Amino acid sequence: MTTEATGTRRLNTAKATVEAIAREMERDENVFVMGEDVGPYGGIFSSTTGLLERFGPERIIDTPISETGFIGAAIGAATEGMRPIVELMFVDFFGVCMDQIYNHMAKIHYESGGNVKVPLVLTTAVGGGYSDGAQHSQCLWGTFAHLPGMKVVVPSNPADAAGLMTAAIRDDNPVVFMYHKGIQGLAWMKKNRRSIGPVPEGDHVVEIGKAAVPRSGKDVTIVTLSLSVHHALDVAEELAGEGVDVEVIDLRSIVPMDTQAIIDSVTKTGHLVIVDEDYQSFGLSGEIAARIAEHDPTILKTPVGRVANPDLPIPYARTLEYTVLPTPERIKEAVLKQVGR
Amino acid sequence: MTTEATGTRRLNTAKATVEAIAREMERDENVFVMGEDVGPYGGIFSSTTGLLERFGPERIIDTPISETGFIGAAIGAATEGMRPIVELMFVDFFGVCMDQIYNHMAKIHYESGGNVKVPLVLTTAVGGGYSDGAQHSQCLWGTFAHLPGMKVVVPSNPADAAGLMTAAIRDDNPVVFMYHKGIQGLAWMKKNRRSIGPVPEGDHVVEIGKAAVPRSGKDVTIVTLSLSVHHALDVAEELAGEGVDVEVIDLRSIVPMDTQAIIDSVTKTGHLVIVDEDYQSFGLSGEIAARIAEHDPTILKTPVGRVANPDLPIPYARTLEYTVLPTPERIKEAVLKQVGR
Amino acid sequence: MDSNTQRELYQQMVTIRTYEETILREYHADKKPVFDIGAGLIPGEMHLAAGQEPVAAGVCAHAIDGDSVTATHRPHHFALAHGVEINAMTAEIFGRVDGLGRGRGGHMHLFDPKAKFSCSGIIGEGLPVAVGQALAMKRRGTNNVAIAVAGEGAANQGAFHESLNLAALWKLPVIFVVEDNDWGISVPRSQSTSVPSNAVRAAAYGIPGVRVEDNAVESVYEEAGKAFERARNGGGPSLLEVSTLRLWGHFEGDAQGYRSDLEGVPGRDPIPTYEQTLRDAGVIDDSFVEQTRSEAVKRVEAAVEFAKSSPEPDPSTAGDYVFA
Amino acid sequence: MDSNTQRELYQQMVTIRTYEETILREYHADKKPVFDIGAGLIPGEMHLAAGQEPVAAGVCAHAIDGDSVTATHRPHHFALAHGVEINAMTAEIFGRVDGLGRGRGGHMHLFDPKAKFSCSGIIGEGLPVAVGQALAMKRRGTNNVAIAVAGEGAANQGAFHESLNLAALWKLPVIFVVEDNDWGISVPRSQSTSVPSNAVRAAAYGIPGVRVEDNAVESVYEEAGKAFERARNGGGPSLLEVSTLRLWGHFEGDAQGYRSDLEGVPGRDPIPTYEQTLRDAGVIDDSFVEQTRSEAVKRVEAAVEFAKSSPEPDPSTAGDYVFA
């Protein structure tokens, strides 16, 4: 369940996440952090800033560039009762260590008939928009969600990041925590204005598997997640002035996915646009459309709109990258198409 | 284009594929084969039987168990103008070498602005049904299809296997060739009766990206691929006797996917059942449903039916495994549901 | 070496061999006249460890409560030597509800948290997990040791390199055991490995590396003993390669047509050799041998009985245990 | 060493340094006053190789037509030393249509098939590709060599192990060059690598391994020369580690707060040292130095001009070149 503490402060997503990690590390000495540059550097995307100073090198462990080795080590430690948080610096690097992730982390519990638990949080940075090229800009949540046995959470704002991180650490299952670089609130990267936001004080948990509806509307449903939530909200605000009332669903978690929230919204609006920074085909946008088609295709008054990466490697040049990204312009166009404009 | 040579013989899928490889090796000395146990053993699933004897160890190369190393080496050789066929013994092992596959093999052409070609065939065995457990029974074509830059072909019978292999070798792009163990026609595994079939003599090419319609029907469309094609055909035959006329689409290739063939069929029948031995969510079955929902959801007279692995690791025990596999029983039930029975 | 230990090593090896012979029988029992890998009471791939008993027996004889073993696709010998509950293990191999994994795992996926045993069907990928177990052991201030097993083929996987470097860097109590049976399925060591001994690879991590050449349980026991002592005393990891023997095929059904050394194989069986040595030394006699064998048979047949009488999993439970 | 070669090595290093300084200037030019990684004429991550010139210059001086280089995320020095077309390379870094990859690749993805140069942003994963290139070279009976570059951090990736084993096993003409600049981003070598020298890791593959300790271009040249000779004559791969210097941050924008050795860094710059050596030996003088520098500046500025005047790619072409 989602608990809402009373007081709030304004933090950026990185700080909110680090605070949640620190609180859990205080509560439970089995929690520790492992990854590349998580120590003195504090995480390339500030995902661990200050933790070394507070918890020391025994619990904040810088690793060699050996993702199979140290993610596998986190799995082994988890089966021994530790609760590791292990970082894969960019999700784009999953290919050097995916066997540990999907054949071990995700399957040991099942293969053991429930006798072995793997309580582990795999954190990883996703997303593009700053010309980091085809090997450093991907989202790939569809790839992780396709493979059973791991939960996959994808926060879009500081409060959810903190609440989902807390839930992930306390979960007895492996949880993949994917944070978009563009919402961390980094000083050196273009920031979405909502990358700083109110974060509840104290114990704050966001239930894994529950979508949020940051904006209600009656005309068109946008289902999205991560940075694209903010583009969707921006478009929704703009279109409100043009007489189109957009509802925005922030999935927050894609395994499990809150299918009911999607169906409820589309049943109301009759129009669905899916916005997904991952590759379009064989991924999240397809799955969402399928769940509607499986439930009742007649709730769709018009064909589903998809705004996603059009199945090509992410190009370096800005002009090209912003063609494949799900920009507000592309989202707006897709929404307007739903209402026949 | 699909060329159909005149004479045919009956071969099993493994032999038909090997014959195609051998023919291309005769034609082009740049073609060679590399992988684990492809030499004297002839491939664990008979994918290279007899090639060593014919072409010698310079062109049929047994490798160490170093998938990143030798698949990467195949990529390097391909960029030098060779045309390697490289085998990943089970698709389940992709996690130890996926970086080479999706960050290199699939992206080099794009990153180089078209200046470097990677003409390579990555062959791999897929599928379960013989109690090989969670790490040796997967299909995972959805995972490969999600990542842009590689073609993905999945034959269901000897003639298509030969024709698609020939097309794959001649293609200037990386092509992933996924063969189901259950259609190879192995002496030591339960065989589908159609794993032996007519194969055209001589030069036989099946165009990558064209679906086949092995059975036409007017009531319900089944879209499927690989071993499940045969289950679908069996069910269709059975239901023909019960007055339900089923059309079966064999995708053969999922990147590119013949979306038009699917739309045409569903437009005719109004009912769609997708049968997919891969995990259900965030994969092929979702994508197919989405392409309909994107095109025109009103062509669906009833909600889409999906018969796939219900998002769990593949269990070992036969009773459990046959619960998650897309068995004829499950397919039949899904088709009958479409027509209200 | 004291004769009690010798007898125990012998008993362990006989138990393992009896187990493998029995699984062999049960595996093939209902796959006749035509071998069908998916048929019968034990379906699926079957990798048996006959000939490799000295490695498991010699290494695990040093293990104490809390030590872990991470084994491979060929796991039975290490499972038995490490004290995995034989009934539940056998039930798992038969795919039954009383199995270690309630029938979900199978022969390549045996998990016994009580004995701290696990294995994996992916070559080399068990090693990092062992490194993590050792990390937890060290963090908690125990003197426990993680035993990580790999074949000689696995020593060419990237995971091998990363695991040894991590364990050495962090001075973790891991013993890396390489079972060199000369073959990775059909590929001989000479076609997979650029050096004749993996022991030399220890130098790449600044840790001790030893190769036992004779597949003799006492040599293994002795070298393993040094590695355990080092690990328990904070000396960090060791690499121990044993030149051993794959007495049968890679998996059942493997005709081994590729195998040049096949003729000499039976003569290299390590158990008769050791039995003779102990007889010659007066450590065991006919009656001890007889008793050892009959006890092993009794125990193994009881386990098979247990397995066969355990129900098959209810199909409606297939979705259980995906998440905790 | 003959003085012509010395002068060429010096010129090569000056060209590289000039290039890196110019990219540095252009990269930061429009990221002021607030640094924004995605802004400006050159957006994205930028890994510059200042301080590591001796490695590229010393190694590539031996390359002949048809030899290949597979470099890393820090590729400019090797690209220039290996003869990559400087205008197209620079245009690619600026993301323009006349770039090596028509703007699709960027600074970590430079492909010049004519010079046989490629690189990759994934640590260690360029090495297998080089092995395959060498396989093709050998198969075709050329005497060409594949040069595979990695950082000392990369030497702990599984791909490193697999690549060296394969190249050794198949006796391929590969030279594995490890640039040890002491750091993998913020992680010092001592916290990532269990041995003080990667040269010892050559023993794990039965190949020669050498470590050059002084970041001196002539030492690199000399040791690389032996490796080339071996490779061209069928002697198989070699491993060459060079202790070098990361003169600047890991990437631009890196404040290097973690770096304990920062104060001593400027004094370790290899170019002034080499310049002085050559001056002392009478191989070069003021006018040569002046001319070298001004020629380098001219060439590099012309490349920047070329890049800036090349159009940005047309958005409607984003989907081109996914498939051939």
Ligand SMILES: Cc1ncc(C[n+]2csc(CCOP(=O)(O)OP(=O)(O)O)c2C)c(N)n1
């Ligand atoms: C990553 C990976 N690649 C390939 C395989 C297929 N495979 C299973 S066992 C085996 C041979 C293993 O050889 P070795 O490590 O020497 O162990 P042995 O079978 O001899 O005990 C291979 C290649 C696998 N399971 N995992």
Ligand SMILES: Cc1ncc(C[n+]2csc(CCOP(=O)(O)OP(=O)(O)O)c2C)c(N)n1
């Ligand atoms: C597989 C992988 N892991 C992590 C990274 C992130 N990363 C980029 S550069 C780098 C450090 C590399 O260190 P080293 O190999 O020594 O090269 P250097 O940067 O010092 O030249 C890291 C960790 C990556 N690109 N790929």
Ligand SMILES: [Mg+2]
């Ligand atoms: Mg072996």
Ligand SMILES: [Mg+2]
């Ligand atoms: Mg470095």
